[in-house]
Amino acid sequence: MAAQSPDNEKDSDGEKILFGENAITNIKITSQNAQIERAPNGSLKLTVPPSNGYPDVQFDATSKPLDLEAFDALEADVFNPGDQPVKVVLSTRNPGSQGRDGSSAAAATVPANSSGVIRVAFGSWHGQTDVPFDSAKVQSVSVMIEKPARESSIVIQRLRAVSESRLLEQLKTSAFFRSQTPFFGRGVNIGNTLEAPREGDWGPRLEAKHLDQIQQAGFDSIRVPVRWSTHASKTTPYRIDPQFMQRVQWVVDEALRRDLKVMINIHHYEGLYANPEQHHERFLELWRQIADAFAGAPDELVFEVLNEPHENLDAGKWNRLLTDTLPIIREKHPTRTIVVGPANFNSIDALQFLKLPEDRANLVATFHYYSPFQFTHQGASWLGEESKRWKGTTWTGTPEQQKAVRNDLDRALRWSVENEVPIYLGEFGAYQEADMESRNQWTRFVADEAIKRRIGIAYWEFYSGFGVYDPEQDEWRESLRDAILGN
Structure with missing residues (x-):
């Protein structure tokens, strides 16, 4: 599926909404056999079969790169509707950056029937904090379920860029x-x-x-x-x-x-x-x-x-x-x-x-x-x-x-x-x-x-x-x- 309104991100003091709250960008699935459902409230439910890989849903800013230089990190609000924990990876990519394929990535395990926030700091790679990354030209964001042992789902409620320091000052x-x-x-x-x-x-x-x-x-x-x-x-x-x-x-x-x-x-x-x-x-x-x-x-x-x-x-x-x-x-x-x-x-x-x-x-x-x-x-x-x-x-x-x-x-x-x-x-x-x-x-x-x-x-x-x-x-x-x- 794909819906597009790349200039429709919602800005507020300390955060920039990229998906959710009526902000919509290009969406695509890059994994075979994965399914995606759009809920009336605008959230996305990604369901994937057992896999040794990283089934994902990708949000592309293909009309123009996103300039997120004023922000520290990306956050994804997610919900695990299943009865087992699900490990979720959030990755953002700028192919022009040096480092690990121009990417920043982080993961968190969301408990069963629980909500959580997956957060990736720009310039980090699963705990390593010195990976070059140019946040002024972000091309895509991916939310991935890591190597599910059985059919698993994750509901993606919102994606946003955040400035931790600006939020904290409030x-x-x-x-x-x-x-x-x-x-x-x-x-x-x-x-x-x-x-x-x-x-x-x-x-x-x-x-x-x-x-x-x-x-x-x-x-x-x-x-x-x-x-x-x-x-x-x-x-x-x-x-x-x-x-x-x-x-x-x-x-x-x-x-x-x-x-x-x-x-x-x-x-x-x-x-x-x-x-x-x-x-x-x-x-x-x-x-x-x-x-x-x-x-x-x-x-x-x-x-x-x-x-x-x-x-x-x-x-x-x-x-x-x-x-x-x-x-x-x-x-x-x-x-x-x-x-x-x-x-x-x-x-x-x-x-x-x-x-x-x-x-x-x-x-x-x-x-x-x-x-x-x-x-x-x-x-x-x-x-x-x-x-x-x-x-x-x-x-x-x-x-x-x-x-x-x-x-x-x-x-x-x-x-x-x-x-x-x-x-x-x-x-x-x-x-x-x-x-x-x-x-x-x-x-x-x-x-x-x-x-x-x-x-x-x-x-x-x-x-x-x-x-x-x-x-x-x-x-x-x-x-x-x-x-x-x-x-």
């Missing part, structure tokens, strides 16, 4: 934003410690002197990842080892005694990620015991429900588990702050699929940030051979690099303000294989830009592979510490 006038302060201030993760299979397996054991050093350096808070799942019985009543519980309580008490705010979570629950249904009741029982153990603790102790839901714990399953977990925690902690993050490793893109209760008092959302990944994870052994090829990647703070970070943080803040939920950057950091000058520059820029947006931060991490502290020399990496603290 939102910053809200009473909610004006009332915000950076939650938990500037903090650090006590990583590779209590979330190791056994403390000491992945690095040093935490000592009281470390907490002294963190407090004396000027940090406001610590985030303490905890792998409870390897310290609890595998059968009901799933009892947590009392000795391990005492160890966690010691860390919490010692930190609070030093006027450090403390966050504890459930971290690295691999069984839950792989088989959410099988571990559902065990997860709830772990939180029941944690809630009991810390009943009556000061308000400066905060609970984070789960670190980085991923794998088979997709957005739909995670939302259901969260619905069951929060009342268990609230029974003993009705006013304690609880932190929750989205699926897909707490990614910014997945925030939109995080379902929170109507009563959002004392709830904070979190996201993690390691972009560009080829820089922050170069040489990381757990990523295999591919990460070795990234070695030598630098971050020098070019205008393009800075813009990519700002745009990402703006998206997180935009979600926060639109949903009136405070937001927290629970992890960010660059691995030790990157050169120190690049690490310092990237860390300082991310930290300062987050704080400017009233987003609290926790650097990953204290004294291991990303460490701000050198345990062998027993001293701070001062330039990195100062970058986190804004000194």
Whole structure:
């Protein structure tokens, strides 16, 4: 099918409608056996058979290129009417651009029977943020269902170009934003410690002197990842080892005694990620015991429900588990702050699929940030051979690099303000294989830009592979510490 009115895009402050709301452009299907239906409200339903490819519907600006230079990104509002998640790719193309075939592309998995926004920043390719792209001459936009295992559909409701900064300037006038302060201030993760299979397996054991050093350096808070799942019985009543519980309580008490705010979570629950249904009741029982153990603790102790839901714990399953977990925690902690993050490793893109209760008092959302990944994870052994090829990647703070970070943080803040939920950057950091000058520059820029947006931060991490502290020399990496603290 094809309908054409290329000059009919609707403009408003911060966005330009390309399809939807009576803005129509050329539409064509480029995949065999795909079907497209036009709904009375103007949306399009794309239905495709099982495929190993990328069945798509394409929106062409063939009469003249679209000039989107004033915008940061494209967004597609979509709805998944099926009973299984669907991975959707949004791609825009300018054949004259250098880079990956003159394209920018990004993907998101839309849960069953859910709406979502697929967003692609100009100059990005599935997380890589330095791909040349000329947004002044956009020729086409494609919405694709990626390799569906069975017949799948997606409803495309609207396509628009957006200027994140212009939209956010409007939102910053809200009473909610004006009332915000950076939650938990500037903090650090006590990583590779209590979330190791056994403390000491992945690095040093935490000592009281470390907490002294963190407090004396000027940090406001610590985030303490905890792998409870390897310290609890595998059968009901799933009892947590009392000795391990005492160890966690010691860390919490010692930190609070030093006027450090403390966050504890459930971290690295691999069984839950792989088989959410099988571990559902065990997860709830772990939180029941944690809630009991810390009943009556000061308000400066905060609970984070789960670190980085991923794998088979997709957005739909995670939302259901969260619905069951929060009342268990609230029974003993009705006013304690609880932190929750989205699926897909707490990614910014997945925030939109995080379902929170109507009563959002004392709830904070979190996201993690390691972009560009080829820089922050170069040489990381757990990523295999591919990460070795990234070695030598630098971050020098070019205008393009800075813009990519700002745009990402703006998206997180935009979600926060639109949903009136405070937001927290629970992890960010660059691995030790990157050169120190690049690490310092990237860390300082991310930290300062987050704080400017009233987003609290926790650097990953204290004294291991990303460490701000050198345990062998027993001293701070001062330039990195100062970058986190804004000194």
